[in-house]
Amino acid sequence: MSGHPEALRAENIVKRFGQVTALEGVSISMRQGEILGILGDNGAGKSTLMKIITGFQPPTSGRLIIGGQEVALRSVDHARELGIECVYQDLALVGGLSIYHNLFLNREITYKGPFRLLNNEAMRQAAIERLGEIGVNIPSVDLEVERLSGGQRQAIAVARAVGGASRILLLDEPLAAMGAREAGAIIDLILRLKQRGDLAIAMIMHNYAQTLDIADRIILMQRGRITYEKESAATSVQELMDIVRREYRAMRAA
Amino acid sequence: MRGDQGLLRARDVSSMRRAVWDQFHAFLRTREASIVIVAVVLVIYFEVTNSNFLTNANLQTLSQTIAAWTIIACGETMLLICGEIDLSVGQVFALAPFIMYFAHDAGIPLVLALLLALAASGVIGLINGTITVRLGVPSFVTTLGMFYLINGLTLTISHGSPVETPGSPEFAAVMGAEGYAEIAWAIAIVIVMHIVLRHTRWGLHTVATGGNLLGASEAGINTNRIKTGNFVLTSVLGGFTGILEAFRIGSTDPLAGGSNIMFLAVAAAVIGGTALAGGAGTIVGGFVGAIVLGVLRDGFTLEGINAFTFDLIIGAGILVTMLSNIHLGRLRQLGGRS
Numbered sequence: 001m002s003g004h005p006e007a008l009r010a011e012n013i014v015k016r017f018g019q020v021t022a023l024e025g026v027s028i029s030m031r032q033g034e035i036l037g038i039l040g041d042n043g044a045g046k047s048t049l050m051k052i053i054t055g056f057q058p059p060t061s062g063r064l065i066i067g068g069q070e071v072a073l074r075s076v077d078h079a080r081e082l083g084i085e086c087v088y089q090d091l092a093l094v095g096g097l098s099i100y101h102n103l104f105l106n107r108e109i110t111y112k113g114p115f116r117l118l119n120n121e122a123m124r125q126a127a128i129e130r131l132g133e134i135g136v137n138i139p140s141v142d143l144e145v146e147r148l149s150g151g152q153r154q155a156i157a158v159a160r161a162v163g164g165a166s167r168i169l170l171l172d173e174p175l176a177a178m179g180a181r182e183a184g185a186i187i188d189l190i191l192r193l194k195q196r197g198d199l200a201i202a203m204i205m206h207n208y209a210q211t212l213d214i215a216d217r218i219i220l221m222q223r224g225r226i227t228y229e230k231e232s233a234a235t236s237v238q239e240l241m242d243i244v245r246r247e248y249r250a251m252r253a254a
Numbered sequence: 255m256r257g258d259q260g261l262l263r264a265r266d267v268s269s270m271r272r273a274v275w276d277q278f279h280a281f282l283r284t285r286e287a288s289i290v291i292v293a294v295v296l297v298i299y300f301e302v303t304n305s306n307f308l309t310n311a312n313l314q315t316l317s318q319t320i321a322a323w324t325i326i327a328c329g330e331t332m333l334l335i336c337g338e339i340d341l342s343v344g345q346v347f348a349l350a351p352f353i354m355y356f357a358h359d360a361g362i363p364l365v366l367a368l369l370l371a372l373a374a375s376g377v378i379g380l381i382n383g384t385i386t387v388r389l390g391v392p393s394f395v396t397t398l399g400m401f402y403l404i405n406g407l408t409l410t411i412s413h414g415s416p417v418e419t420p421g422s423p424e425f426a427a428v429m430g431a432e433g434y435a436e437i438a439w440a441i442a443i444v445i446v447m448h449i450v451l452r453h454t455r456w457g458l459h460t461v462a463t464g465g466n467l468l469g470a471s472e473a474g475i476n477t478n479r480i481k482t483g484n485f486v487l488t489s490v491l492g493g494f495t496g497i498l499e500a501f502r503i504g505s506t507d508p509l510a511g512g513s514n515i516m517f518l519a520v521a522a523a524v525i526g527g528t529a530l531a532g533g534a535g536t537i538v539g540g541f542v543g544a545i546v547l548g549v550l551r552d553g554f555t556l557e558g559i560n561a562f563t564f565d566l567i568i569g570a571g572i573l574v575t576m577l578s579n580i581h582l583g584r585l586r587q588l589g590g591r592s
């Protein structure tokens with residue numbers, strides 16, 4: 001796997017929120033054509049790490065190297081220009097807006113001309129196409145997102161992230177609210193995206209077995225640090241459970 | 255055979271009735287529906303009970319009242335949708351024509367003086383917005399402070415007394431003095447703002463900001479910029495309305511505007527279906543809301559109902575329309591789900 005070119009490297013990322021230190025020096029590497037599984041306790045800093053890579057929050061310190069170049073991300077738009085797409089844990093959908101407006105939120109298709117009016121028809125068509133492509137079944141793209149079930153919403157958020165010409169894809173618990181069939185469809189989609197070969201994918205997950213199944217490499221985060229990192233093939237659910245349990249006992253003893 | 259045909263016909267009629275009913279339901283599900291019905295009923299009622307209602311003179315007066323509330327409601331609607339409110343806009347309304355007056359007095363051509371007054375109004379909005387989004391002060395508080403601050407400023411520079419609005423009669427006519435000039439401005443602004451809200455990225459991002467603040471910013475929308483921009487817009491529209499009214503009346507009064515016009519504009523927006531909690535609303539709804547309020551007030555005045563009673567009835571009217579709005583909102587949701 002290490003033969004794949006590196007798409008992104010984060011070095012020694014520290015993030016503090018006032019008194020709380022969410023990340024205490026985290027380094028990760030993402031490679032093209034590879035799926036990185038991120039596991040860890042609640043509050044370990046997984047989402048925070050992701051939000052730093054998407055340009056949503058600046059790190060307190062640390063470096064980000066994207067495509068071989070060090071960058072200081074200015075904004076979500078900046079990160080997106082560099083090919084970074086994501087599905088946030090809270091999905092970042094607007095309930096009162098239609099599915100197609102949500103799919104194109106902040107990168108709307110507009111008519112040419114001085115007023116750049118919204119081209120709703122083009123967005124609607126593109127939305128139908130994209131949802132069809134990735135096999136999401138929804139009665140109408142005109143529906144407001146608040147009318148959808150949790151799993152359907154999640155599918156919309158995933159569809160939004162995989163639509164662009166992304167090179168780095170971050171998914172924060174993309175299967176959390178999904179039924180077995182829908183989760184299967186999303187996993188299929190992610191594996192298909194991996195086949196493209198030029199996309200680096202990171203998934204934050206809670207289900208060990210599922211993660212080992214999909215991911216090429218996994219890391220375990222605990223209390224703001226990476227405590228374990230291995231190729232999926234070289235570890236097992238049992239080993240991961242043992243680590244977490246040992247950690248938990250040590251914490252209780254202290 | 256005969257029985258069959260009768261059955262068929264009955265089925266036809268019932269399916270037609272059903273189609274009409276469906277259409278009616280589709281209309282009810284639009285945000286402005288309830289308020290349009292209220293407006294129509296009110297106009298019919300006052301026309302039947304009072305022969306002076308649909309006369310040219312009365313319509314003119316009515317249109318002017320509605321125009322002022324409508325223009326301000328356009329701004330407040332945008333602000334409410336993105337989750338904020340501006341209580342100070344009625345004071346900007348009073349201040350702007352004075353800025354124009356003094357600038358003109360200092361030798362600046364009237365058109366430039368007018369633009370200067372609008373720019374100054376915009377700066378007030380910018381301050382409202384900046385304090386609200388950068389310092390995290392709720393806009394209710396920010397603009398309440400600004401309300402008193404600007405009122406003091408207007409009273410100070412005017413020494414508390416009215417002045418004559420400058421300008422030629424022709425210019426004044428265009429800027430609101432001519433019978434239907436003010437409503438023409440209002441309708442033009444409604445059209446532009448409707449397009450902005452429904453057909454531009456700015457409008458969409460305004461809805462997104464009010465609907466899911468964190469989500470919108472995670473999607474990369476600069477929500478601070480959206481909010482601040484809408485504060486500026488509301489202030490400029492408030493200042494512009496004050497200027498229109500100053501031209502229409504011919505004198506510029508430091509006591510004009512204030513909280514009354516602001517609350518009526520907010521009421522118009524809310525009656526028109528804009529959610530006080532943000533995330534939903536329409537410009538056209540605010541316009542119809544202003545029409546309802548204007549018709550109510552005008553109609554009651556014609557019937558000789560005194561001002562105290564009027565406020566009582568308006569208050570009750572606002573409550574009833576808002577309740578029916580919420581009720582119809584529920585119906586809309588149920589209808590959409592099934």
Ligand SMILES: Nc1ncnc2c1ncn2[C@@H]1O[C@H](COP(=O)(O)OP(=O)(O)OP(=O)(O)O)[C@@H](O)[C@H]1O
Pocket residue numbers: 017020021022040041042043044045046047048049089
């Ligand atoms: N905006 C914020 N302000 C203050 N503290 C924050 C903020 N965001 C996260 N934190 C804190 O940082 C720590 C890490 O949070 P984070 O959301 O990254 O955890 P996580 O690993 O994603 O957890 P989960 O599995 O529950 O999603 C937590 O203690 C959290 O309270």
Ligand SMILES: [Mg+2]
Pocket residue numbers: 046047048089172
């Ligand atoms: Mg998380």
